[in-house]
Amino acid sequence: MFFSTYARRDSDYLFHDGARPTGVLLVSTFSNKHGGAISESLGPEAIAGHLIGTFGTTIAIDHIDLQLDQSARAIAAKVARDRPSLVGISVKIGALDQLRNLMRLLLPLRYDEGTGPLLVLGGVVPTFATAALLEEFPQVIMVVREGENATAALVDYVRGERSLASVPGIAFRNESGELVATPAQRLKLAQRFLPARLTSERVHKELGGMVWAEASRGCDFNCTFCSIRDLHGGGFDGGISPESVIADLIELDRRGIRAVSFTDDDFGGDPERTAKIARLIKEARLNIRFSISTRADHIWRERLSIKGERLDDAELVDRNRRLRQIMVELAEAGLERVFIGMESGSPTQLRRYGKQVSVEGNYKALEILHELGIDAVAGYIPIDPAMSLTELQENIAFLRRTGMYRKITNPLSVLRVQAGSPYLKLARQRGLLEEATDDLVFFKARFEDENVQRVAELADRWVEDMYVFMFGLKGEVASQTLLLGPGGVATSASRQVENCLFGFRELEMEFIEAVTSRLAHNGGANLRDITETFVGKRSKLVQQVIALVEDGVIGKNPRLQEAIVSMNKETAHAA
Structure with missing residues (x-):
């Protein structure tokens, strides 16, 4: 039953039936622009696991991932039918339209007796755009930063067992319309419960999507472009026991999931703990391939002093010998890919980014990974608002020298503040x-720099034109990785889809090189001929990918097929 009245901010309307388990429905949104990169939503799975571990049989949890079930009306109908006490929505970047569609249906929803669910928004967007979302949706509760403790306390709230003001890590408007924010509380990871894994298997089997695991949270460093420390309310936390990490991997293995990516911001934040995880994976005889994200200086340390720890020359040599051995042990355990936040090949830009790693340090880390046969991919932000054209040229030269332009996020990436x-x-x-x-x-x-501004504008336009398509292609690469044979042996399809991606990366490198070179010689130069030439080359590459999909060679990822259909429609419309 639906009514037009909005929920009041007091608790009079909240639904709670003490004779049955408290119902909690978690909903995960996703960005349509990022839709090609299919992966499970681990945050709600972690919250679900925490609620199950905390409340046991007195709570009933469900999780709907909009990648799998994409009907807002179906969700509203389910809420009206099942009558949960709390509906929590994970709001991803780029998913505000999905959120608004859901809220149009959920805000006026009432059960037969006039009660309704507590509506809660959590995730990155509610954390960093709290006031803006409360301006738009003053009736809801925002969870700021990590969600486990806040959501568990909100369950107590709807049960009438605590006040709203005593719930940690939330923001809301009180009866006077004033914004109230309570102090956040980080989860004690040593006491964490395993993720519930309510949607993991479906995302993996139905969509060929990536499944995530978690071994730590946060990062001790403070790169200027990054908000991780603010998101978690602190630095690196390796409180999750290695045994708990292995227990989660064993559960995934039991479900037939053989490829996992770790969500950790800095997987190598505690190297010896990392070594123990590798040893336990091998002892459990798990047949799981995995990827991690870490810093270059957790693979090879170039400095005698980092974060208060001082080493002499001999100790530095021993430390690097040990770091290399840990990477060997991880590879033996199933590590296949390492994501490094290199970000730049310009010394001055690296300092502005607060990386505390030099160009040479990044290069040495890549060298070690290549020697060990571990695939290296990297975050790279070659263009930022405070940079000079010289710094951009240094970035381009580094990518050419290392060949990493094929394995970075995008050689045309512009820093988003x-x-x-x-x-x-x-x-x-x-x-x-x-x-x-x-x-x-x-x-x-x-x-x-006006010349950098011109490069950035062209790069942004290129990326925007290709955004959905490229995410679809990268999602296809991820899907093919999941289908590799024992030991990660490449198939014909996986090689072809990777070659397609490399073809676009090569073209993007040539484009930014051509634009930057001309501007370096003549700041006021016309760039139209360069743009038209490379857009033409890009169209030919797109047609090659479309032909491979139409021939059935690649195209397991449904988002790539959707992106190609969309692009074909846009091309036909333009013609």
Whole structure:
């Protein structure tokens, strides 16, 4: 039954039936732009596991992932039918339209007796755009930062066992319309419960998507472009026991999931703990391949002093010998891919980014991974608002020298100034910061160097034109990785889809090289001929991918097929 009245901010309307388990429905949104990169939503799975572990049989949990079940009306009908006491929505970046569709149906929803569910929003967007979302949806509760403790306390709240103001890590409008924010509380990871895994198997088997595992949270470093420390409310936390990590992997293996990516911001944050995880994986005889994200200086340390720890020359040699051995042990345990946040090949830009790793340090880490046969991919932000054209040229030269342009996020990436990041303050101090973008989490910025501004505008236009298609292609690469044979042996399809991706990366490198070179010689030069030439080359590559999909050679990832259909429609419309 639906009524037009909005939920009041007091608890009178909240539904709770003490004679049955308290119902909690978790909903995961996803970005349509990022839809090609299919993966499970681990945050709600972790919250579900925490609630089950905390409340046992007195709670009933369900989790709907909109990648699998994409009907807002079906969700509203389920809420009206099952009458949960709490509906929690994980709001991803780029998913505000999905959220608004859901809220149009859920906000006026009432059960027969006039009660209704507590509506809760959590995730990155509610954390960094709290005030903006409460302005739009003043009736809901925002969970800020980590969600386990807050959601468990909200269950107590709907049961009438605690006040709203005593719930940690939330924001809401009180009866007077004032914004109230309570202090966040990090989960004690040593006491964490395993993720519930309510949707993991479906995402893996029905969509060929990536499944995530978690071994730690946070990072001790403070890169200026990053908001991780603000998101978690602190630095690296390796409190999850290695035994708990293995127990989760054993459960995934039992479900037939053989490829896992770790969500850890810095998997190598505690090297000896990492070594223990590798040893336990081998002892459990798990047939799981996995990928991790870490820093270059957790593979090869170049400095005698980092974060208060000082080493002499002999100790530094021993440390690097040990770090290399740990990577060997991880590879023996099933590690196939390492994501490193290199970010730049320009020394001055690296300092501005606060990386505390030199260009040479990044290169040495890549060298070690290549020697060990571990695939290396990297985060790279070659263009930022405060940079010079010389720094951009240094970035391009580094990518060519290492060949890493094939394995980075995108050689045309432009830094997006993010809420919660130190770069936001830097941009504001330099007078570069402009208004927030539509997704509420990032800010527009102007560039100090006019030539870099021109490069950035062309790069942004290129990326925007290809966004959905490229995410679909990268999702196909991930899907093919899941289908590799024992030991990660490449198939004909996996080689062809990877070659397609490499073809686009090569073209993007040539494009930015051509544009930057011309501007370096003539700052006022016309760039139209370069743009038209490379857009033409890009169209030919797109047609090659479409032909492979139409021939059935590649195309297991459904989002790639959707992206190609969309692109074909746009091309036909333009013609």
